[in-house]
Amino acid sequence: MLENHTPDEDDKPPIAGSWNRLYAFVLLLHVVIIAALYLFTYVHS
Amino acid sequence: MHPLDWTILLLTLFSIVAYGVWKTRHINTTQGYLQGDRDLPWWTIGLSVMATQASAITFLSTPGQAYNDGMRFLQFYFGLPIAMVVLCAFALPLYYKLNVYTAYEFLERRFDLRARSLTAILFLIQRGLAAGLTIYAPSIVLSEIMGWSLDITILLMGIFVIFYTVSGGTKAVSVTQLHQMTIILIGMAVAVLIIIFRIPKDIGFNGAMDIAGQLGKLKVVDTEFSWSNRYNIWSGLIAGTFLFLSYFGADQSQVQRYLSGKSLAQSRMGLLFNGIFKVPMQFMILFAGILVFVFYQFNQPPVHFNKANVLQLEQSSYNGQYQQLTTQYDSVFQLKQTAVRNMLTAERSNDDVLLDTSRAQVKRLQQSAAGIQAKVDALILKVDEKAVVEDTDYVFLSFIMGYMPIGMIGLLLAIIFSAAWSSTASELSALATTTVVDIYRRSLNKNKSDRHYLITSRLFTVMWGALALFFAYTASLFENLIQAVNIIGSLFYGTILGIFFVAFFMKKIGGRAVFYAALIAEAIVLLMFYLSGNVAKVNDILADWATGAPEFIASICTAAIRAVEVIGNVSYLWYNIFGCLLVMGIAWVLEKVRAESRK
Numbered sequence: 271m272l273e274n275h276t277p278d279e280d281d282k283p284p285i286a287g288s289w290n291r292l293y294a295f296v297l298l299l300h301v302v303i304i305a306a307l308y309l310f311t312y313v314h315s
Numbered sequence: 316m317h318p319l320d321w322t323i324l325l326l327t328l329f330s331i332v333a334y335g336v337w338k339t340r341h342i343n344t345t346q347g348y349l350q351g352d353r354d355l356p357w358w359t360i361g362l363s364v365m366a367t368q369a370s371a372i373t374f375l376s377t378p379g380q381a382y383n384d385g386m387r388f389l390q391f392y393f394g395l396p397i398a399m400v401v402l403c404a405f406a407l408p409l410y411y412k413l414n415v416y417t418a419y420e421f422l423e424r425r426f427d428l429r430a431r432s433l434t435a436i437l438f439l440i441q442r443g444l445a446a447g448l449t450i451y452a453p454s455i456v457l458s459e460i461m462g463w464s465l466d467i468t469i470l471l472m473g474i475f476v477i478f479y480t481v482s483g484g485t486k487a488v489s490v491t492q493l494h495q496m497t498i499i500l501i502g503m504a505v506a507v508l509i510i511i512f513r514i515p516k517d518i519g520f521n522g523a524m525d526i527a528g529q530l531g532k533l534k535v536v537d538t539e540f541s542w543s544n545r546y547n548i549w550s551g552l553i554a555g556t557f558l559f560l561s562y563f564g565a566d567q568s569q570v571q572r573y574l575s576g577k578s579l580a581q582s583r584m585g586l587l588f589n590g591i592f593k594v595p596m597q598f599m600i601l602f603a604g605i606l607v608f609v610f611y612q613f614n615q616p617p618v619h620f621n622k623a624n625v626l627q628l629e630q631s632s633y634n635g636q637y638q639q640l641t642t643q644y645d646s647v648f649q650l651k652q653t654a655v656r657n658m659l660t661a662e663r664s665n666d667d668v669l670l671d672t673s674r675a676q677v678k679r680l681q682q683s684a685a686g687i688q689a690k691v692d693a694l695i696l697k698v699d700e701k702a703v704v705e706d707t708d709y710v711f712l713s714f715i716m717g718y719m720p721i722g723m724i725g726l727l728l729a730i731i732f733s734a735a736w737s738s739t740a741s742e743l744s745a746l747a748t749t750t751v752v753d754i755y756r757r758s759l760n761k762n763k764s765d766r767h768y769l770i771t772s773r774l775f776t777v778m779w780g781a782l783a784l785f786f787a788y789t790a791s792l793f794e795n796l797i798q799a800v801n802i803i804g805s806l807f808y809g810t811i812l813g814i815f816f817v818a819f820f821m822k823k824i825g826g827r828a829v830f831y832a833a834l835i836a837e838a839i840v841l842l843m844f845y846l847s848g849n850v851a852k853v854n855d856i857l858a859d860w861a862t863g864a865p866e867f868i869a870s871i872c873t874a875a876i877r878a879v880e881v882i883g884n885v886s887y888l889w890y891n892i893f894g895c896l897l898v899m900g901i902a903w904v905l906e907k908v909r910a911e912s913r914k
Contacts (some may be wrong), residue, residue: 281578281579281580281583282580283580283583283584284580284584289403289404289583292587293400293403293404293587296396296399296400296587296590296591297396297397297400299396299591300393300396300397300590300594303594303595304393304536304548307389307535307536307598308535308536308538310533310535311533311534311535311536313528314524314525314527314528314533314534315528315531315533315534
């Protein structure tokens, strides 16, 4: 990893409080979407 | 086309060009032209990133793909949200901190000029070819369905987008994409609603879902792993993540979009917006294709969707045979319609025996219809052996022209033009920026005035526009247009991504090692691609070599034949991972060897 690789602390996200929480939300939402699509496949097969 | 459709189409397109030119009339510095004024909010960035990726091919080809193959193509996008998060966490802060124009500038700071130039050149080759296809692909479909001249359609697709991109640079691209994407999303949503209302009343939306489900069209998630199966959840999540990391992190046409953000936070929000909405958007586009499929279970579809091929066939001596096949196809359609209704009745009354029988009958009739279509394809090839019989890309547009109400045709054609322009504009802007910043200003003509570089940037935009038009005029149609774009991307993205991975995560590796590793990896990926289309030919040569050769050589040839069969069957999506891992692995070995030789 590069040594000077540190995000700008002043750049807060407008929602969720921190970037890590927002990333977790996006990934969790993605898991929910895939699960919903799996269910969609199961119901219609 | 009705005058109202023409009015909607021309007004939409004119307003996009006029708005782009007017909004960027004050751009008079190189930074303003290549980076915008770095004042864009996250929603503009998010829509701009989506618009860059969603070309006209997306709207022409994807519904046709769902029509033929169901919804499993959606899995291709499963890696995208993961890639967005990784890029927001690692790449964006670095790009902002270094205040770069292009992603490749960062490589010189990390490695050396050679690594930067090589990566920039790989990007220029890949994107330059794709830009031609972005113009050509929708042009050929539009020209054949609308009966327009192909040359004029290509010119219309290319000339206006070159005009506003040259005029306003990257900011013109972003501001027009905001409007283009709004038109696209609203238009597609309205189209889906209209198709739903076109399905017979006694079938309804629920019936449509039942029919599509029974015929295997709603299988989105496939959990079975296979190297050769292009679309399963594993190739989407693993290979797709690598592809999108490369596309969004190292392809200047995307990097330039989010580097125009007002701040790091706005750029991150734009990418995350894309990560959240891309999969639902693709679902909607594929779903439009599924609804068209159900619609054609109750409305007679053409035996072949490409009108130009059919016209040629009707004017040939094979017309008699064609008419006979069409009559047979109509009869099969009538029987199939009854069988589909029986299947739905069985489904609604929970009659499993009738359901199995009627579904089997529908599938048999589908095979009969496919057999007739294959015969028509054979006739088309007899008339013109160079004709392209694959008609997937014509399904949706053919439906629009035949069944959409007045006004919607104009709007949907505006969507196709908007999508083509938005992708092409990003590509031209990125190609010009990379050429000027990474090659011209860095290596060929340093220390000139800002005005000189501004004029040069505009000239390079014109040059890449002209080259894209040239490629579009000389291109030949691939089996499937959207796949062609993805295949071209996959040939180069793995290597480019590998260079960036080494830069980010393998701190001890230097420029020399990564440079040679990238060259070797690219050669291997290109060899794999060659083998994928020439397994039989290459194995024949190897078998010839093995015949009569000493035992040792023969055993090597036998092993090579097995290897070629395995490698030749690897789906192109995996090239992204192989290319990336090869660069990382070879660079590590080369650096080790270098270190050992120094001891």
